[in-house]
Amino acid sequence: MDNILVAKNVCKSYGDYTALSNISLEIPKNCIYGLLGPNGAGKTTFIRIINQITYQDSGEILFNGSPLAPEHISLIGYLPEERGLYKSMKVGEQALYLAQLKGLSKTDAKQRLKYWFDRLDIGDWWNKKIQELSKGMAQKIQFIVTVLHEPKLLIFDEPFSGFDPINANIIKDEILQLKEKGTSIIFSTHRMESVEELCEYIALIHKSEKILDGKLSDIKKAYKNNIFNVGLEIQGAEDTFIKTLENQFQILSSSFDAEEKQLDFTVQLPSNHTADVLAQLSQTANINRFEETIPSANDIFIQTVSKENDR
Numbered sequence: 001m002d003n004i005l006v007a008k009n010v011c012k013s014y015g016d017y018t019a020l021s022n023i024s025l026e027i028p029k030n031c032i033y034g035l036l037g038p039n040g041a042g043k044t045t046f047i048r049i050i051n052q053i054t055y056q057d058s059g060e061i062l063f064n065g066s067p068l069a070p071e072h073i074s075l076i077g078y079l080p081e082e083r084g085l086y087k088s089m090k091v092g093e094q095a096l097y098l099a100q101l102k103g104l105s106k107t108d109a110k111q112r113l114k115y116w117f118d119r120l121d122i123g124d125w126w127n128k129k130i131q132e133l134s135k136g137m138a139q140k141i142q143f144i145v146t147v148l149h150e151p152k153l154l155i156f157d158e159p160f161s162g163f164d165p166i167n168a169n170i171i172k173d174e175i176l177q178l179k180e181k182g183t184s185i186i187f188s189t190h191r192m193e194s195v196e197e198l199c200e201y202i203a204l205i206h207k208s209e210k211i212l213d214g215k216l217s218d219i220k221k222a223y224k225n226n227i228f229n230v231g232l233e234i235q236g237a238e239d240t241f242i243k244t245l246e247n248q249f250q251i252l253s254s255s256f257d258a259e260e261k262q263l264d265f266t267v268q269l270p271s272n273h274t275a276d277v278l279a280q281l282s283q284t285a286n287i288n289r290f291e292e293t294i295p296s297a298n299d300i301f302i303q304t305v306s307k308e309n310d311r
């Protein structure tokens with residue numbers, strides 16, 4: 001597979017403290033890759049290594065197939081969680097300055113900034129002072145400055161924090177469009193609903209170690225545990241019906257709509273018995289729904305981290 005970034009056995013310690021222990025990852029090109037993990041797991045340390053703000057003690061990182069080197073800095077855009085702008089500068093002046101630091105000429109920078117300011121509907125902020133901006137407004141500027149030089153790899157650390165739901169959606173759509181245009185994206189977040197919406201791949205880091213990685217859809221399949229949501233239209237008394245079911249299966253929850261004679265329940269089935277159960281139910285009721293539950297990214301996160309904590 002064509003990877004934008006490969007990490008091989010990356011280790012990093014701060015004094016006696018191990019922040020990253022033998023991390024190996026493959027981040028495919030042109031996808032959104034979720035870097036997840038509890039607080040203090042080591043995600044920011046890893047991101048800082050990719051950005052060459054700090055360096056690994058051992059192990060190797062390849063960017064687009066070559067050992068990570070200073071010339072790659074201009075090909076990477078990083079929106080850190082902790083963001084700072086110079087408060088007394090004007091918005092336009094600051095954006096131009098930061099864009100030129102990324103290697104753009106003044107003319108080019110102006111042109112691209114104009115495009116982005118119009119696109120995010122903030123054209124009239126150009127002459128405002130940074131200190132006059134709200135947190136969300138400043139975030140938009142930071143976002144623009146991060147993506148302006150069209151890096152091949154973008155790294156977003158909690159890009160939606162500080163945004164109201166409308167602006168968060170605007171930024172989400174922009175991230176998706178950047179991906180569509182071919183950018184590879186690493187996305188670090190604690191918000192699992194964003195992971196569901198955006199990430200094709202994930203890696204889960206816990207206490208400095210990688211404990212899970214891969215395609216999110218494959219991971220979800222692997223974490224399915226034979227729990228089904230069933231909806232039945234039944235004739236006769238529902239309590240007897242439920243009791244009979246409870247004697248045979250592990251019913252996790254149930255509800256009954258008397259008017260519609262609709263019984264909904266969640267059941268954990270023994271593996272390889274799905275067809276038998278379906279056949280059995282169809283003899284006594286009309287089956288309106290019979291679907292396996294797919295674990296959410298949130299379920300997978302909690303389950304995997306808890307299992308590691310119990311070890």
Ligand SMILES: Nc1ncnc2c1ncn2[C@@H]1O[C@H](COP(=O)(O)OP(=O)(O)OP(=O)(O)O)[C@@H](O)[C@H]1O
Binds near residue numbers: 018019041044046
């Ligand atoms: N410069 C540093 N000096 C000493 N320890 C550090 C340094 N930077 C990070 N650490 C430690 O390394 C560990 C990993 O920190 P890191 O910031 O990478 O975690 P994280 O996964 O990004 O956490 P969060 O989700 O809370 O942002 C933490 O225990 C942290 O205290």
